[in-house]
Structures are given as structure tokens and as C-alpha cells.
Amino acid sequence: MFKLLLTAALAVVGVCQNYSPPKNSTNSTYNNPIVNEGADPWMFRHDDYYYLTYSNNVNVTLFRSKSLTDWNGADSKLVFAPPPGMNYSTDLWAPEIHYLNGNWYAIFTADPLNDSPPPEVEMWCEYNCPAVHHRMFVVEGTGSNPWEAVWEYKAELDTYDQFAIDGTYFQHKDQLYHIYSCWHRKYDGWPANLCITKLENPWTVSSPFSERQIISVPEYPWEKTPFGRAGNDRLSSNEGPQQLTNSKTGQQFLIYSAARSDNRNYCLAQLELVGEDPMNPGDWRKHPQPVFYQNPTQKSYGIGHASFTTSPDDSEDWIVYHGMKDPTNGWSARTIRAQKFDWNEDGTPNFPRPGYGPYEVPSGQ
Numbered sequence: 001m002f003k004l005l006l007t008a009a010l011a012v013v014g015v016c017q018n019y020s021p022p023k024n025s026t027n028s029t030y031n032n033p034i035v036n037e038g039a040d041p042w043m044f045r046h047d048d049y050y051y052l053t054y055s056n057n058v059n060v061t062l063f064r065s066k067s068l069t070d071w072n073g074a075d076s077k078l079v080f081a082p083p084p085g086m087n088y089s090t091d092l093w094a095p096e097i098h099y100l101n102g103n104w105y106a107i108f109t110a111d112p113l114n115d116s117p118p119p120e121v122e123m124w125c126e127y128n129c130p131a132v133h134h135r136m137f138v139v140e141g142t143g144s145n146p147w148e149a150v151w152e153y154k155a156e157l158d159t160y161d162q163f164a165i166d167g168t169y170f171q172h173k174d175q176l177y178h179i180y181s182c183w184h185r186k187y188d189g190w191p192a193n194l195c196i197t198k199l200e201n202p203w204t205v206s207s208p209f210s211e212r213q214i215i216s217v218p219e220y221p222w223e224k225t226p227f228g229r230a231g232n233d234r235l236s237s238n239e240g241p242q243q244l245t246n247s248k249t250g251q252q253f254l255i256y257s258a259a260r261s262d263n264r265n266y267c268l269a270q271l272e273l274v275g276e277d278p279m280n281p282g283d284w285r286k287h288p289q290p291v292f293y294q295n296p297t298q299k300s301y302g303i304g305h306a307s308f309t310t311s312p313d314d315s316e317d318w319i320v321y322h323g324m325k326d327p328t329n330g331w332s333a334r335t336i337r338a339q340k341f342d343w344n345e346d347g348t349p350n351f352p353r354p355g356y357g358p359y360e361v362p363s364g365q
Helices: 006-015 327-333
Strands: 042-046 049-053 060-065 075-080 090-100 103-111 135-142 150-157 164-172 175-182 193-201 213-216 238-245 252-258 267-273 284-286 301-310 317-324 334-343
Touching: 042 090, 049 090, 060 090, 075 135, 075 150, 090 164, 103 150, 103 164, 135 164, 164 193, 164 238, 164 252, 175 238, 193 238, 213 252, 213 284, 238 301, 252 301, 301 327, 317 327, 327 334
Parallel strands: 042 301, 267 301
Antiparallel strands: 042 049, 049 060, 060 075, 090 103, 103 135, 135 150, 164 175, 175 193, 193 213, 238 252, 252 267, 267 284, 301 317, 317 334
């Protein structure tokens, strides 16, 4: 996920007022990207609308559209703008909005120092660690409709005063969990792993630090950048976790981002919950290859940080993700895309090759 360049952040803020994504080529097809600037997209359906939020560095803004793939002229609504001088005032990344227990919850990561810790802090890190102060925060929206909800800051989601980004809610049976990108220790700097804790409610962690579990670490060459470097912890990342459920089989997956988000090798990876306890690392099975990754023939690079939704008639599954056409421009080059995906015979997701289209619009749109 890591830091948006300031120019990109300012451009995205401007999108809230002057938004002009690409138009579909015809009524029956669309082209990627569906949003010309943006990263870490979170899309969901509610009633007759699709809702979208993504990183803009300064606030949580929600967009809505009748179309999954056409955001031209979409409505926008400010969900939360942090006051200055707080631990969550700067560098807001990867917002997500979930409906839980009758209310809406926006979960996001932020820090107090514009991603720039003082030397007296950073000297403790083995590597450079600009995100050392990033933590997870929750804003509650009271009401059954996300557009009409009354939004108020709720709490910091406890990560034991350690680095935390890209947090998401994971639901299994009757238990709610928090899964996020973490370090082993407070000043590690790298690698970034996936941690899980139990929640008492959407803003309260019930697990003590001794029960926090790391369920995935970067272990394969493709989870590191560049590939093949002998010592590679500094650029090794597992982040952007997202729950994905096979509605026909009930299988539970965690689709996460691997490698580094500002270059071509960023990709999506897969954990499957093969046991009964998400808090037991042994109950997760990692796929040995990335499941959604760059497509050089289409100039589609840096594929990562996805969310999932369905077509208007519920007959199709769709992945919404960010990628880049020119990987030499790093974070500022990311745009938001969407494509339909299917399922393999063994119940695992079968993602397409990323590209630009034209593609058929979602069924029922």
C-alpha cells in the first residue's frame, strides 16, 4: 500500500469535486481503468447503488454510482475528515466500509507525522521505517444506509502500539477478527506480515498481545522485491488482506497483496482457511504462486490491493483492484480497475489476466 506521493494525493482530493473517469466505449462494454487516479479501492453494493472509497491521504470520501464500471458523474460524500494534531490526522490509507451489527464502520490507517518519524524514533529501526507510527482507526456510521448515516470518530483499533496498515474485518462463524499488515516487533521496519486478533466489537480488540498471531510472512521470491536478492527483508511485504467467500462451497479465502506496492512486481496472493480456527496459523494454507499478477503484454503492472463485489443480478463475481501502466512512476501511476472472475473446480478463485478491455459490462447493468 505504502505512501502516496503528495502530488497524487492532491490530485485525488480534487477528484472529490471535479471527477472525470473514462467513459465506457459502448453501453455493453467498458474499459479499464474505471477511475483514472486512485489506489486501494474498496467497493460494495447496498440496495440500488455501488459504493467506492479509496486512499486519498487526507480523509475518507465515499462515492456512489448505479454502475459498477462507470463512475462518470458519481456522487461523492465526505465520511470523515480528521482534525489536525491527532494521531490519525495525516496519511490516511486504505479505507474500508463494513456493515456490522446494524451500523456502518469505516476502518482506515493513519499517522500523526506525515509518515516522517523523528530521528530519535527511527534510530531504533533496523531498516528505514517511515510508517512506524501508522495505526488503525474506526469511524462509526449510525443508520442502515451508508449515504444517510451519521459518521463519528469511534476509537483506535488496538494493535499494541505497533505498526499497522491495511486492516480489514474477517468474519468466521459468529466471531469477528481484525487482520492487518504488521511487523514482528515495534521497530522492525521490515518485513511486513499478516497479523490476526479477535474483536469484541468492530472497535475493540479482545486478544492480549500474547495471543496475536502472525498467519503469513513473505516467504516466496515473488513476495519480495526485487526477485532473487539474497537478503531481501527490507522490501518484503504481505499487506492489503481481503476476505473472499465462495458462496457455493462456503470456502473462506484471504486474498492479500505481496511484494512492494510502488513497482511492477506487486501482486495478489491467497490464503485458504482449511481448519476451523483463523487464529491458528496452521489452519491457513498459502498458495505457492501469486493468483493475480502483472501482464506485461497488456502493460498492466503493479496489480494489487483488491476488493470484491457482484454484478447487479448477483450472477457474477467481480474483482476491483489497482494497477499501473507505467511502473517507473511508482505510487502516482496507480489507477482503479475492475474485472469479472470465476471459480475453479476445487472451489478456489480463478482470476483473469489483468488488462484494459473492452470487456462486457456486469450482468444486469
